[in-house]
Amino acid sequence: MGKKTMIALITLALAFVIYPLYQSYNGSETLKDVGQYYIDNGVEETGAQNLVTSVVVTYRGLDTLGEVTILFLAASVISFFLSFSKNDRIKSRSIRSVTEILTTSTQVLVPMIFMFGVYIFVNGHLTPGGGFQGGAVIASGIILMFLSNPRFKLSHKVIQFVESTSGIVFVLIGAAGALMMDGDFLSNKIPGFGFGEVGSIISAGAIPVIYTFLGLKVGAELSNVLGVFVESQSEK
Amino acid sequence: MLIVLASVLGIASMVGAYFAIHSKSLTVAIIATGVVSLISSILFLLLAAPDVAMTEASIGSALTSAIFFLTLNKIRQTNG
Amino acid sequence: MEGILEITGGVFMVLGAVSLLVASIGLYRMPDFYNRIQIGTKASTFGASLSIVGVALIFPGWIPKLLAMLLFILFTNPISSHIVGRTAYFTNVPLSKRTKVDRLKEMSPGHLKKVKTKD
Amino acid sequence: MVDILIYTAMAISSIGVLVALVRFVKGPEKVDRIVAVDVISTIGITLILILATLMRREIYIDVAIVYAILGFIGVIVVSRFIKRGM
Numbered sequence: 001m002g003k004k005t006m007i008a009l010i011t012l013a014l015a016f017v018i019y020p021l022y023q024s025y026n027g028s029e030t031l032k033d034v035g036q037y038y039i040d041n042g043v044e045e046t047g048a049q050n051l052v053t054s055v056v057v058t059y060r061g062l063d064t065l066g067e068v069t070i071l072f073l074a075a076s077v078i079s080f081f082l083s084f085s086k087n088d089r090i091k092s093r094s095i096r097s098v099t100e101i102l103t104t105s106t107q108v109l110v111p112m113i114f115m116f117g118v119y120i121f122v123n124g125h126l127t128p129g130g131g132f133q134g135g136a137v138i139a140s141g142i143i144l145m146f147l148s149n150p151r152f153k154l155s156h157k158v159i160q161f162v163e164s165t166s167g168i169v170f171v172l173i174g175a176a177g178a179l180m181m182d183g184d185f186l187s188n189k190i191p192g193f194g195f196g197e198v199g200s201i202i203s204a205g206a207i208p209v210i211y212t213f214l215g216l217k218v219g220a221e222l223s224n225v226l227g228v229f230v231e232s233q234s235e236k
Numbered sequence: 237m238l239i240v241l242a243s244v245l246g247i248a249s250m251v252g253a254y255f256a257i258h259s260k261s262l263t264v265a266i267i268a269t270g271v272v273s274l275i276s277s278i279l280f281l282l283l284a285a286p287d288v289a290m291t292e293a294s295i296g297s298a299l300t301s302a303i304f305f306l307t308l309n310k311i312r313q314t315n316g
Numbered sequence: 317m318e319g320i321l322e323i324t325g326g327v328f329m330v331l332g333a334v335s336l337l338v339a340s341i342g343l344y345r346m347p348d349f350y351n352r353i354q355i356g357t358k359a360s361t362f363g364a365s366l367s368i369v370g371v372a373l374i375f376p377g378w379i380p381k382l383l384a385m386l387l388f389i390l391f392t393n394p395i396s397s398h399i400v401g402r403t404a405y406f407t408n409v410p411l412s413k414r415t416k417v418d419r420l421k422e423m424s425p426g427h428l429k430k431v432k433t434k435d
Numbered sequence: 436m437v438d439i440l441i442y443t444a445m446a447i448s449s450i451g452v453l454v455a456l457v458r459f460v461k462g463p464e465k466v467d468r469i470v471a472v473d474v475i476s477t478i479g480i481t482l483i484l485i486l487a488t489l490m491r492r493e494i495y496i497d498v499a500i501v502y503a504i505l506g507f508i509g510v511i512v513v514s515r516f517i518k519r520g521m
Contacts (some may be wrong), residue, residue, distance in 0.1 A: 024295065047359065052287045102511070105395050111506055112388070120290075120497070127250035127494045128286035133501075140505050143302045147511055229306040233313070237442050241482075244449040248456050255460070263517065265461055267468050270509055271459065274479045277498065293497035293501040297476075298515075305488055307515045326440030329485065333447035336478050340454035343474055349467055352458070356470050360477040367444070367481045371488050374437065381496045388482070388503040396473055396507035403514035404466040 036106035045210070048125040048207055049138065057207050059172060067132075068217060075221040082232040098148055106148035113141035121215030125207045134211075135218025142223040146230050163220040166213040173206055173213075242282055249275040266304045288312065325373030328366055335363030347413035349404050357397035364389050438489070445485045451478050469513055474503040 031039065038055060046054035056064055120127070121134030145152050252271035257263045273296030280289035342355030368386045372379050381414060452475060452510035459471035480499050 007333060050287075099291075099398070101398050105391065108389060108503075116500065116504060120501075127497050128290050129497060130287070133290050133294045136291075136299055137501065137505065140294070140298040140508055142509055143298055144514065147508075147515060226302065226306075228308075229303065233306065233309055237445075239450050241445055248452055251456055251460060255505055261465070263465055263513070264468060266469060267465075267472055267513060269457075271456075271472055271475060274476055274502070277502075278482055278486070279478055280499060281495060284490075285499060286492075289498050290501060293498050294505065297502060297505040298512070301509045302512045305512055309516065322437045323440070326437045326444075327451075327506075329444040329488070330440055330447070333444035333451070336449040336481060337447050337454070340451040340458075340478070343458045343471060344454055349470070352467065353470050356474045359459060360474050365452050367484055369443050370444075371484055374488060375491075377492050378496065381493065381500065385480075385484075385496065385500050385503050388500065389477070390452065392504065392507040393473075393477065396510040397470075399511050400469055400473070400514045402465055403518045404464070407517060409464050409466055423480055 033165055046207065050125055050128065052128070053125045053130060053207060053211075057124075057210055061210075064214070065171070065174070068170070068214065071218065072163075072167070072220055075225050078225050079228045082228045098150065101150050106144055110141050114138055115146065117141065117215065117219065121211045122208055123214075124211035131211045131214025132218050134221075135213035135222060138215070138219035139222035139226060140225055146226065153231075154223060156224070156227075159220050159227070161226050163217055163224070166217040166220070170210060170213045170217065173210055177206065238282065242279065245275050245279055247281075249279070262308055266301055266308070269304070270296065270301055273297070322349050322374050328370030328385050332363040332366030332368075332370060335366060339363060349409050350401065350411065353404070355395055357393055362387060362395045375435040376404060402406070441485060441488055445482065445489075448478055448485065450480055452482075465517055466514070469510055473506075473510055476502060480506070 019057035030036075037072060038059065041052045042048070042054050042059075046058050048054040048058075117134040118127035119134075120137060121131050124130040124134075142154070252268045252275065252293035253304055256265045258274060259268065274290060277289045277292040277296065280286075280292060317367045335360070338411065339356055339359035342359060343352050344386050346352045346355060365386060368389075455471050455474045455478065459468050459475070462468040462471060480502050483499040483502070487493070487499070491504060
């Protein structure tokens, strides 16, 4: 009673303090320098229709590299710790019955989900998508495969191959931009990738290529996390 | 008019968040997290941030609840 | 000022929204879980489909994406309701007292536990 | 005229969210709550569609497609867990 009253009083007091701030807030009508620069020069410099993509991949490409590294580290740590409880999984993961409807619909839906994920990360420079979103969609397809087929097992060799290859290619493309065109690290100006016409699918230089490998990497990492989690479950 | 939609969605989001914190059953809490994720995705779209909305949609719709439930199952098995 | 096609599309969207509201009200008022799931799934799928048709009438250029979306909704909603209904039946969620026929129990009486009824 | 109709659809759908939320709050069983979430996600897809129509942006539909294709996986995960563990 007393505790809840205190919480309500504190909340009210906080609202009383914050309300003048809310009243006096007027959002700035003009952009700051950096935002204005992106809006003025973003489309010409990167050729991407979606300005957020050009910021994420080109102007702030190093941040994206850091995010991918963090995701990779998290996946590695999860795999490392869950591998301790993986030893008796062969006999412990009992085969349970799955309804016919789920099995059949999974066979239809999983290719569609994968295709949609590929669509998201290939169209990253045109639509609000990108590598992370597409990778998450692909990993959701993997969940559906785990749910519908109790005998399904991820091939760790394929996952590792896809993940490491796409990571290396991502960094190599970034380095190629810096070395060949003497631009910056992770810029999208690369020989062989023209800017094309703004709004078409083959445009924006290396952004679709980078996003493709990024999507494959993120999808492989998240699928690996899910696979390790499912394999470490033991049935009662 | 859009502010009315934002208020309704905000109320729904608050109800979901209350359930996610105060529910006795962990299963219900995870389901409520899904509600909060869906509504926040619509709110992001309302604020004209489709990239963030799409990230929230793709992560929050299936992946988060799957990982939560796998973890919950593992905890229950470990504790007997 | 606007074409008749756009007005028709708007009317379709309102009808779809009404159908969604009917789904919600049915979800609130139906006596037991199995009735709730049937109205929840059917009416909401119908409402979403009507809304998609309405948007397609207003913006004909969006039809490819809308078609994909309609296909996905028509595919996935029945699957999820099927799985949830099965889960409910096998975890002994009570049927309504007014239930007359329980075909699943008749078909496989030995495998199922007795499902309780409540008012 | 069309905008008025679309705003009406938006208002009706948001009332639908609130009514479905009542079932989520009350729901005696867990499966009741799951069905409420399913209905709320379908209404949310429609709301995203309505917002895309209002703002006249085609790219917003992609978000709705993501929910349309992935929303049911969460429901299947939850019901599988309730049935007999993952």
